[in-house]
Amino acid sequence: MTITTTRAADGASAYTFDNAARDGEQLDILARILDEPSIDMLVRVGIPQGGRCLDVGPGAGTITTWLAEQVGPTGHVVALDLDPRHITGGNNITIQQGDVRTVDLPPGQFDLIHTRQVLLHLAERDAVVDRLVAALKPGGVLVVSEWDATDRNMLLHAPSPQAATAFTTFQDALLDILASNGADVGWSRRAPLLLRAAGLVDVTTVAHNQLWAGGEAGNLLHVSNSQQLQDALLARGMALSQLELLREAMQDPDTLAYCYWLFTTTGRRPR
Ligand SMILES: C[S@@+](CC[C@H](N)C(=O)[O-])C[C@H]1O[C@@H](n2cnc3c(N)ncnc32)[C@H](O)[C@@H]1O
DSSP: EEEEEEOOOOTOOOOOOTTTTTHHHHHHHHHHHHHHHHHHHHHHHHOOOOOEEEEETTTTTHHHHHHHHHHHHEEEEEEEEEEEEOOOOOOOEEESSTTTSSOOOOOOEEEEEEEESSSGGOOOHHHHHHHHHHEEEEEEEEEEHHHHOOOOOOOOEEEEEEHHHHHHHHHHHHHHHHHHHTTTTTTTHHHHHHHHHTTOOOEEEEEEEEEEESHHHHHHHHHHHHHTTHHHHHTTTTOOOHHHHHHHHHHHOOEEEEOOOOEEEEEEEEO
């Protein structure tokens, strides 16, 4: 394992969450919700033994580890994150602390680049797609997975009308906080246009969602986010009692809610 460090970009849009908060709980929950659909897509595009991969914003690092197993000892995975504190290394893994908007990405070096739940947060996301495409080898594949939070018809059953209102109020406030930091929670639906415009071929998009009961990972995400961003949510007018009602509802087994849609777009650089 190699670890390299570069500074984050000055004056760039801010990333809303903190990987250190609650000991990385949010990142663990994301891995529990999303690794299965992500791995399905990665298997579909194919990970070459001996290949070179870049995982952008790996968070908990579970997909980095999986990619490292797939490419084997003759392959290599670079895990690039602003805050890579939770990523576990390995002989064929380089952990790079850096900002994907500015870090030096030598052209034409990766067989596969994967990124999940990163680009939606970055105001500079379109330019980042161009940088990632340039870093692919001819024939290399880009896999971009991001939430789409524009479909707000998520809650199927809540324990009470008050809990349903708390859920809606929380989602409104959370999306407002994200937008104020430069996030675009509808970008993932448009990503195929960007990948095509960047010159990729065989561009394919798949959307994934799952219904979760209270206490399951898809609903624990809202509990965790509401705890991590409590001060900002209160500053946006939510009452503490509403946040507590939301957390109770998201842990009540009677609750049924879809999570945000995960749009995964893949495309290949022409040979
Ligand atoms: C919401 S988490 C997603 C983690 C993981 N990809 C997943 O889906 O479970 C976003 C991750 O991207 C990283 N990140 C945010 N902005 C970044 C940037 N500009 N350059 C590199 N990493 C960034 C964060 O530190 C965090 O680990």
